Amino acid sequence: MIDLKLLRENPDVVRASQVTRGEDPSLVDQLLAADEKRRSAIQKADEVRSQQKSLGKKIGQASPDERPALLEGADELKAKVKEAEEARSAAEATVEELQYKIDNVVEGAPAGGEDDFVLVEEVGEIPHFDFEPKDHLELGESLGLIDVKRGAKVGGARFYYLTGDGAFLQLGMLMLAAQKAREAGFQLMIPPVLVRPEIMAGTGFLGQHSDEIYYLPADDRYLVGTSEVALAGYHKDEIIDLSNGPLQYAGWSSCFRREAGSHGKDTRGILRVHQFDKLEMFVYCKPEDAEDMHQKLLAMEKEMLAAMELPYRTIDIAGGDLGSSAARKFDNEAWVPTQGTYRELTSTSNCTTFQARRLSTRYRDENGKTQVAATLNGTLATTRWIVAILENHQQADGSVVVPEALRPFVGKDVLTPQ
Secondary structure, eight states, X not given: OOOHHXXXXXXXXXXXXXXXXXXXXXXXXXXXXXXXXXXXXXXHHHHHHHHHHHHHHHHHHOOTTTHHHHHHHHHHHHHHHHHHHHHHHHHHHHHHHHHTTSOOOOOSOOSSSTTOOEEEEEESOOOOOSSOOOOHHHHXXXXXXXXXXXXXXXXXXXXXXXXXXXXXXXXXXXHHXXXXXXXXXXXXXXXXXXXXXXXXXXXXXXXXXXXXXXXXTTTTEEEOSSTHHHHHHTTTTOXXXXXXXXXXXXXXXXXXXXXXXXXXXXXXTTSSOXXXXXXXXXXXXXXXXXXXXXXXXXXXXXXHHHHTTOOEEEEEOOGGGSOTTOSEEXXXXXXXXXXXEEEEEEEEEEOTTHHHHHHTOEEEOTTXXXXXXXXXXXXEEETTHHHHHHHHTBOTTSOEEOOGGGHHHXXXXXXXXX
16 A cells, blocks of 8 residues: 555655556546545544534533533534544545555666566576477476376366376475575464455455456455465554564465466466465565565575576566566566576565555554554465476486485486386
């Protein structure tokens, strides 16, 4: 949720952010006008309540002859108070509605859309095979790791089974990520995958991408597309203690996405599916610490990609391609040989105070005054990584070399065709 103080003091900054995102800057002026009307309504309501309080004292002190006239005036004032309160409630509702329409203020991200990212760096060497490389699904089927035919039979399109060593490959990735997170000071969490509407709305996922989310109307609950949602709601309506530094959580959960609007796109294999597992880092910190924390999360993601021995690039996502809650986002994309391009494996977003303001998560500053916390998130491992691991580490005989860091979990150095 947009900070009204920032809006009043720096409306041009918010307008520029809307332009960078490709959104409507006139919403800023609409919200400014609504906020002015709200403040006026609050002042008027306070005034009539004060008059009502003063009249109540007069009635208590009045003589029997004076009281009837004062009581008549009290009835009129009571009606005015009710009218003023209704006007204030309506004005506040309009402000909140407009606040929810304005995305987080972009901080440092380039302007433009999906193709206007800025390349930060490329790491590792792209493999050059002296044979025709197989894609991850062909490898996964021949090695007994992935079964999409039975996944479709049981769950429908874009569902799958990870079988045998494929299951250990995923569990190994997630365990390694969990260990690295704990070593970095993160508390491991296994959160709920069903959340209330106010939690989903608070994280910013019920805006333009709401059609991606599974909703269970009978229960009025949403299935999460990332454990970021449940972790953001963990401290809803709380004043948290940040005096000893940020609160750092790592959520391990299954995630669910409808992938609406992506029919015919990446439907082969397990690159774009409806259900997957993920370990997501989530941080609460003071706003002034958010930028440094963002770099920490990015560095941890890079460390995991290095452990998977994958060539990748880091890109700075353009404003028009940011989610509504992100002020800035970096993606790490691994090379996928059979596609001849980089594909996203991880992302990390600085959401500044946007989510915490919606969810009323605050902390006390050095003066004891409550302030809105900042939140950040970043992916440390997920099912999609198997795509890049299989394709980059394949050999001419159809086998796949297991990254050294995963061998203790998988129990094998090389996966061979069955």
